[in-house]
Amino acid sequence: MGTENKLTTSWGAPVGDNQNSVTAGSRGPTLIQDVHLLEKLAHFNRERVPERVVHAKGAGAHGYLEVTADVTQYTKAKFLSEVGKRTPLFIRFSTVAGESGSADTVRDPRGFAVKFYTEDGNYDLVGNNTPVFFIRDAIKFPDFIHTQKRHPQTHLKNPNAVWDFWSLSPESLHQVTILMSDRGIPATYRHMNGYGSHTFKWVNAEGKGVWIKYHFKTEQGIQNLSADVAAQLAGENADYHTEDLFNAIAQGDYPSWRLYVQIMPLEDANTYRFDPFDVTKVWSQKDYPLIEVGRMVLDRNPENYFAEVEQATFSPGTLVPGIDVSPDKMLQGRLFAYHDAHRYRVGANHQALPINRAQNEVSNYQRDGQMRFDDNGGGSVYYEPNSFGGPKESPSDKPAAFEVSGNADSVAYDHHDHFTQAGDLYRLLSEDERTRLVQTIVGAMRPVERDDIKLRQIGHFYKADPEYGTRIAEGLGLPVPGDK
Template structure:
């Protein structure tokens, strides 16, 4: 069933509410004469049209979204005091935005790129945003490298095109990217649709229970539709013939009542085990192997309602990993720490300082009570209330109970690399991933990587990139080197 259009009866009006007499002909100085500035309906329409777009997201510009429901299926109160997770059967409204990373707003859906998996829970304690991807790891482990990384993925400032030299030069000089690059060029690098891929919180987060005990947690969203991917050739064809393929598939599946769903899982690590774990548990380029911390089913996520206006609800939706609720907080993950600032700052620039007043962004199950006032698009919601705290006029006040538990710190300030644990290096998990693949999967992986690396202009860039995969697994490197050489002649 398609979404019913919202029909407003009565005469057409200006933005100020005055009735419009003629919406077909602009006012002129006589028949065939020049248009008059006094035709304020024309001026209003053109001015509004010029401003109908806001700056697109620098990353994750191309996306689609839907509303849904998260339902708790397991008691997790032993690990977190978050109210929306407090009892089996509890339901929370959600909004999920899918996206590609590198493409602009008009790019195609069926491309080799990570997919954003940004989920907003409208909880009774405020909105909780879980901003992840369809991959459990990422290319880099420190946010200070993020602008440089994205510059390599976007258009070159001189050529105006994405350049293989930039992409592979950076990856070759950043060995930590080897795990994610292996993942990206494998079969799951191009999902068949948003419905047929997993989602991951990717980062490590803190859960705190009612007794103040701390746990580290990773989120997994396993698609109930099954994993389906596109071969490179089919993806190229689809991107050219149907650039909106993923967005259309999501919308139409919900319209016909075929609601996509995901089984929600968590991996849980008691805080005391983090220091001695074989991998740095806060390194975004690493996973926690399931044999160490088996995923536990805790809930079900279902998407069941399409947005009525893509611009208002998808383009203007904002997500920030800094949007926590009591019982959930950040970890020392250096990428996450940078994102706590960067996402909110991006939204304040792109959508405006009052973006959280928009219906898709404001809390749905509670009320936002702040002392923030004024600014672009301020809606006057506070009326005459005082705008400071503390005050003696009945205004909102602090709770004196932190949302998450404090973490111990020690040592001197400085630009420190991430801590190294017993089995940490940049290649071990990429090698593990390669060795898990079937022979056919390995062949496709090599073909996809070789196609990319062969496009660089310098032999040293190609060799450095190949060497990272050689260090992950000898067979991996040997086969990739031969494939690149064959394509480069």
């Protein structure tokens, strides 16, 4: 006979009865001395960590990045140091606004967060399936997300708040146009691109830097859902994208993406026609063409959703030597906000969890905190500097210095053209795509109760392209900007 597989308590003691609680006689009442019952109920009450404030609904997978081109002239990052090198990774796809039980097929940006387990520590690339965002300063982020959440009285989604905020934040127009276009509802997580969205800096072994943007191009091809099909799926299978990703990998149909970067010389940032750090803008690929870096393949499903997908934590501040940040104001705010969210949601020691733990040795002086489940540094030295051989800084790994100037003040970006790129995108669309875009926007704006909000937003569309604004105004039965 094999070894008996005994059920135990969380402290390892065998459980004699897991069907009946301890009671005073057959009718009870239940006795508080039943510590197994108390432990089960207490643990059950605590099984759900707080869901993410944004990106609560998601799916994840393991895979690898294989370098396919030599980029060492641009970055000293070790995981990109040679052609053919493979680095394991974990990716989490998600929607943005909905709760953890919401439907996968809603019209919403999709999170595209990748954790690379490199020999120099973890590197997180935390982006979306769009190259731009709705706002360009982190101080507006809590307000923006509030508009995407539920009304505090009705607990219903609130189109008044959505369009009021967007109409008062014209920098959102580019992303709104993408969101309301055919690409607003990807067919699956496998059939969409991913972007780092922000501008980052790569630094090579000689200390020379360049500005870069990341692009993941799906090898499955871009496919999207119509609004009608998406709504049907939301009712029939709210987990459609989650299921599709899991099944594809389980069947050996491994999703893959080609990774490219755009590269901008540092000095170009001062003269480019758009501010290259403004996340509501893109860099023209005619000016800065895509340069291939590698190929990402997803080939393994999680063994446990909670341990891997739910407890996975990502932050754009999780960096490695050779990759640094830019003055992008949204990015600068995220450097704090993401790590802080994880400390609240998962705990101070979230980086030590298996899904988040670096594959190289972690050596620092951080101690204690809730759920410290390793040896907590044992009896080793616990401060720095010290005379006992503890880990020390390595000056060669310092981020490259950069020049800053100006007055400390609350100021916006110098560039205020929020309309050109949105108009360029509109004019790139076919007539059928424009018609669907207009129909989607009209349908989304129709529930807005106040005409002044609608008219303000129509004015933005009109500035991007007169036809764009005119068609939406006509669809809503409102005057075209400039009409008397």
